[in-house]
Amino acid sequence: MPEFNKNLNRREMIKLMGWGVASIYLGGCTTVSQVQEIPPSAVLKSIAAEPAMSTFGPFDRTMGDIAPRRFSGDVPEKGHKILWNKKEFIAKQGGLPPPTENANLVVVGGGMSGLLSTYMSRNQNPILLEQGDRFGGNSRGESWQGIDYSLATAYFGVPPEGGQIDEFFKQIGIKGKYRVRKGxxxxxxxxxxxxxxxxxxxxxxxxxxxxxxxxxxxxxxxxxxxxMYPEIPIKDEEKRKRTTALDKMxxxxxxxxxxxxxxxxxxxxxxxxxxxxxxxxxxxxxSAAAGLNFFAGDFGEVAVAPGGNGFIAEATLASIMKDVPLQNLRPSSLVIDVRVVGQNVHVSYVDAQDKLKTIKAKSVIMSCPKFIAAVLIDDLESDRLRAIKSINxxxxxxxxxxxxxxxxxxxxxxxxxxxxxxxxxxxxxxxxxxxxxxxxxxxxxxxxxxxxxxxxxxxxxxxxxxxxxxxxxxxxxxxxxxxxxxxxxxxxxxxxxxxxxxxxxxxxxxxxxVPMAGNIASGKVELLRKPFKKRVFFVEQDNWTLPCFETAFSEASFWTPKVVDLVMNQKMS
Ligand SMILES: Cc1cc2nc3c(=O)[nH]c(=O)nc-3n(C[C@H](O)[C@H](O)[C@H](O)COP(=O)(O)OP(=O)(O)OC[C@H]3O[C@@H](n4cnc5c(N)ncnc54)[C@H](O)[C@@H]3O)c2cc1C
CATH class of the missing domain: 3.90.660 (Polyamine Oxidase; Chain A, domain 2)
Structure with a gap:
């Protein structure tokens, strides 16, 4: 695309989105340790961050010159086997086990959205459960002779100086460590x-x-x-009407x-x-809103990191590991059930040793796709379920x-x-x-x-x-x-x-x-992303059916402070 006058691009709009609140949570983890009700073992801090990163980080750097003849990418077999027969599986286990661990917050899904949510709530020592054996979701990569490459995500918008993403990149140490495509x-x-x-x-x-x-x-x-540039997620009320009108066609x-x-x-x-x-x-x-958001946005500058957006995922995980105990970061942990019980949420998962366990949490962030959330939470509202079923x-x-x-x-x-x-x-x-x-x-x-x-x-x-x-x-x-x-x-x-x-x-x-025409105008996205029973929150790219890093960042910035407030003001019952 030709070189343009680049005052704003799709991602630069983020700067204008009014994320003042998020900066509190991006600003460090100095405040909250006194309210922790974390299991005693959680005091074990990371002792082996480097080996852990090579084992469960977003990049698999163990491939030789010729890789085995198999697909990389997602590994859904275990999830399919258990989740599509969830009732039978639980019955065979003799029911869901009672909680053996307490946590302020559990994050379900360790893709970009889950990593960002975990980072932004790191002062609560969240437990991050990811079904895959590596964190990163679609933002993962591999390596050949020391050169990282992406398994999916490729680039992001150049973050504007002083904006929220720029600030975040500074904190995790990757500001400017990418190449900008111009012209x-x-x-x-x-x-x-x-x-x-x-x-x-x-x-x-x-x-x-x-x-x-x-x-x-x-x-x-x-x-x-x-x-007008149709920003999605919509934050600017003045633009809501015009963006919604664009979404209808x-x-x-x-x-x-x-x-x-x-x-x-x-x-x-x-x-x-x-x-x-x-x-x-x-x-x-x-929709025309999503179309313009992506297509006009790409007329601006884009940033390309070594190995794609897995680079951001890896740096986010490395920063999480500085503050959150290593044992709270759990790959190969397939969540199978999430239910609100009184003031708490019980999260049951099959761990890396195939043991079914339950954590009692004050709050949960669902950073897995909604069609999976619909299986994990038995009693989701029927209108939300219909909305989820209608996403392609x-x-x-x-x-x-x-x-x-x-x-x-x-x-x-x-x-x-x-x-x-x-x-x-x-x-x-x-x-x-x-x-x-x-x-x-x-x-x-x-x-x-x-x-x-x-x-x-x-x-x-x-x-x-x-x-x-x-x-x-x-x-x-x-x-x-x-x-x-x-x-x-x-x-x-x-x-x-x-x-x-x-x-x-x-x-x-x-x-x-897929950001189908009407997803926003029909109110569907609001149904998808609203909290469930006041303590289960949703942070994923499909909150707005707009698949990109900026949606993950925007939704994590919007919801995580609310979750942290809730957790800080609630006692474990
Ligand atoms: C081929 C491709 C190219 C792309 N290119 C770009 C790009 O260039 N730029 C860009 O910005 N975006 C790109 N994207 C979009 C990309 O999906 C987002 O940028 C972002 O990575 C999405 O993160 P997420 O965490 O919301 O979702 P995901 O990455 O899907 O993460 C969800 C996570 O939840 C986990 N999970 C699911 N079920 C469970 C369970 N029951 N228990 C525990 N964990 C569970 C999954 O294993 C996964 O890790 C691309 C996507 C694809 C597929």
């Missing part, structure tokens, strides 16, 4: 490379529309010429109204493929290609597609197109003899999850990736096939909630 990335349409499609167009018939929309997205980003409808007709097929494909990649969704279904979650595959040569440092994110793809049937088109783009995986850490390319393949339609979990899925999709890598991607980058050392795939069954 346009090329796009390849049907084998032809366009360096700045938004200024030049592709064919003469598309040029006027590309240029017109270029100006529009720039105006939205900068809130110029009467345009699809992004496609919005753009067609804007250009007073149909989009040129190339314009349509550039925009739609962006959403296939960014959210496994299409611009035909997502989409599947994703990506491949990291390890290459034994440097890359000409000329782009960060490279989209490529065949302009002849008929886009009327999204599933058919997506199956033909396969991956939509690749990022220069070690952009933040260029190397003079090695390169990692991260190739993205979202599934922008319902029902793909079953296919990617088929028994033969690994070989099938590896074959498809390799085919596209060898026949399209490597030639595009002038990389000989013989320089590819390994291809490593990550699989995600349902990592991305």
């Amino acid at each position: 346009a990335d090329p796009i390849v349409v049907d084998g032809k490379t366009y360096d700045d499609v938004w200024s030049t167009g592709t064919v003469p018939e598309s040029t006027a529309q590309f240029k017109f929309l270029n100006q529009h997205f720039t105006d939205v980003l900068n809130e110029a010429n009467g345009q 699809t992004f496609k409808k919005y753009l067609e109204k804007l250009v007073k007709g149909k989009l040129h097929p190339h314009v349509e494909q550039v925009i739609d493929h962006y959403f296939w990649s960014a959210g496994a969704s299409t611009y035909r279904e997502i 979650y989409r599947g994703y595959l990506l491949a990291n290609v390890l290459v034994n040569q440097p890359l000409k440092d000329s782009f960060y994110d490279l989209f490529f597609f065949d302009k002849n793809n008929p886009d009327n049937n999204v599933k058919e088109s997506a199956l033909k197109q396969r991956a939509t783009d690749l990022v220069y995986g070690n952009y933040a850490k260029p190397d003079n003899s090695r390169t990692i390319l991260t190739v993205f393949r979202g599934f922008p339609y319902e029902g793909a999850r079953a296919g990617i979990y088929d028994p033969g899925a690994y070989e099938k999709y590896r074959g498809e990736f390799e085919d596209q890598i060898h026949s399209n991607i490597l030639p595009m980058l002038n990389i000989p096939k013989s320089n590819v050392v390994d291809v490593r795939m990550a699989r995600w069954g349902h990592p991305l909630p």
